[in-house]
Amino acid sequence: MSKKMTIALLAGAVAFGSYHTPVAAEEDAEEQETGEEEEEEGETLYELNDDDLLSLPYLIPDRFTYDSGVDIEYPEDGVKGIYSTGHSMGGDRADDLINLVNDTALNSIVVDVKDDHGFVTYDTDSDDERVQANTNEIIGDMDGMMDTFEENDIYPIARLVVFKDTELAEEEPGLSFLDNGDVWANNSGESFVNPFSEEVWEYNIEVAKEAAEAGFKEIQLDYIRFPEGFENRDEDLEYTEGNYADSGEDNVQNRVAAVTDFVEYAREELRPYGVKVSADIFGYAATVEETPGIGQNFTEIAENVDIMSSMIYPSHWTPHFGIDQPDLEPYNIIDEYAQLENELMDGMENPPLSRPWLQDFTASYLPDGDWMEYGADEVEAQIQALYDNDIYEFLLWDASNNYSEGADYELDAQQDIVEEDTD
Numbered sequence: 001m002s003k004k005m006t007i008a009l010l011a012g013a014v015a016f017g018s019y020h021t022p023v024a025a026e027e028d029a030e031e032q033e034t035g036e037e038e039e040e041e042g043e044t045l046y047e048l049n050d051d052d053l054l055s056l057p058y059l060i061p062d063r064f065t066y067d068s069g070v071d072i073e074y075p076e077d078g079v080k081g082i083y084s085t086g087h088s089m090g091g092d093r094a095d096d097l098i099n100l101v102n103d104t105a106l107n108s109i110v111v112d113v114k115d116d117h118g119f120v121t122y123d124t125d126s127d128d129e130r131v132q133a134n135t136n137e138i139i140g141d142m143d144g145m146m147d148t149f150e151e152n153d154i155y156p157i158a159r160l161v162v163f164k165d166t167e168l169a170e171e172e173p174g175l176s177f178l179d180n181g182d183v184w185a186n187n188s189g190e191s192f193v194n195p196f197s198e199e200v201w202e203y204n205i206e207v208a209k210e211a212a213e214a215g216f217k218e219i220q221l222d223y224i225r226f227p228e229g230f231e232n233r234d235e236d237l238e239y240t241e242g243n244y245a246d247s248g249e250d251n252v253q254n255r256v257a258a259v260t261d262f263v264e265y266a267r268e269e270l271r272p273y274g275v276k277v278s279a280d281i282f283g284y285a286a287t288v289e290e291t292p293g294i295g296q297n298f299t300e301i302a303e304n305v306d307i308m309s310s311m312i313y314p315s316h317w318t319p320h321f322g323i324d325q326p327d328l329e330p331y332n333i334i335d336e337y338a339q340l341e342n343e344l345m346d347g348m349e350n351p352p353l354s355r356p357w358l359q360d361f362t363a364s365y366l367p368d369g370d371w372m373e374y375g376a377d378e379v380e381a382q383i384q385a386l387y388d389n390d391i392y393e394f395l396l397w398d399a400s401n402n403y404s405e406g407a408d409y410e411l412d413a414q415q416d417i418v419e420e421d422t423d
Helices: 003-016 050-059 094-102 129-133 142-151 166-171 198-214 251-273 283-287 298-302 330-346 376-387 411-422
Strands: 080-084 108-114 120-122 135-139 155-161 218-222 276-282 307-311 357-359 394-397
Touching: 080 094, 080 155, 094 108, 094 142, 108 198, 120 198, 129 135, 129 198, 142 155, 142 198, 155 198, 198 218, 198 251, 218 251, 251 276, 251 298, 276 283, 276 298, 283 307, 283 330, 298 307, 298 330, 307 330, 307 357, 330 376, 357 376, 376 394, 376 411
Parallel strands: 080 108, 080 394, 108 155, 120 135, 155 218, 218 276, 276 307, 357 394
Antiparallel strands: 108 120
């Protein structure tokens, strides 16, 4: 824990003693009733005990949360962002991406802080051995990057790839899944670490806390899941279920519980840092009660985050919603999904914000006849489908960070909404 955070927590403890400020509304905690005591000379007015110290991070007011010193407000008209790899943001591509945001209605960039291989992409201040061992300093000047974001009023989101982590799996096989004694890998050569492992949880949240201290205003959790198709190999691979081994639940429910519990743990651990927590989740997770292999339950995850970012790229859908070739119908597939998600959100007591990932790439890997070139028109069609369903935030994905030129990211519908709000 940094000196700055330690001082803040101690200050909160001294200032408030055993008196607890009201918990945030989403926690639904009951306020403790306190009685007034007459002050007498030499009498102890309050006593601070161990329980108070343990609970203090979740109860302290905003002025005792961590202050990174980076002053960037949440966009007034909602986040409209793009994705950047660490290589792009730490290299020559950074200026192009920043100019794209400045020249359009975009206002946010999602940056890898722990990438798809498992590398931490910049030099943190952490003394954690795993963080140090797995750091590949792709972004050489994080402070300078944050200064640029602040100068240009670009809302920074830290993308943290959680359980897909080939680097950690190969370094510590006991934290992964073993196949006849070797670390298991999927057809792409990628390995996952074990979502049942609390060591894995703690490591990832250490990276998340470092990102918050660096100035990121939101931590986006990606790959919060087991490998695809895990239900077909869970009995064959070697791994520990940790605290879930004796739950009495079946394998599917244990996986759902592990993923959900991690997300809840992440949000609670990050609460003192004042950052928002968002989750990337497969779009099809909203169409089923729960995904049996990967352990994602849409509503349970949604209850534990501030923002849900469903990955609803048209190319990633099989024939669904009565649409046989989804990649050819970007408006219709997004429209159908948005209606379904709205129904799910409407059934929640405290739903998170919806901010889906949209497709800004061409899926030429699909069979001939099932894909088409994507450009500004196709991007706008997806955005319009969201706006038509009262969803006004989005993120654009292209793995190579080459975004379509000439796209209107605001469109008339969104402009009308903004004008109404300001009247």
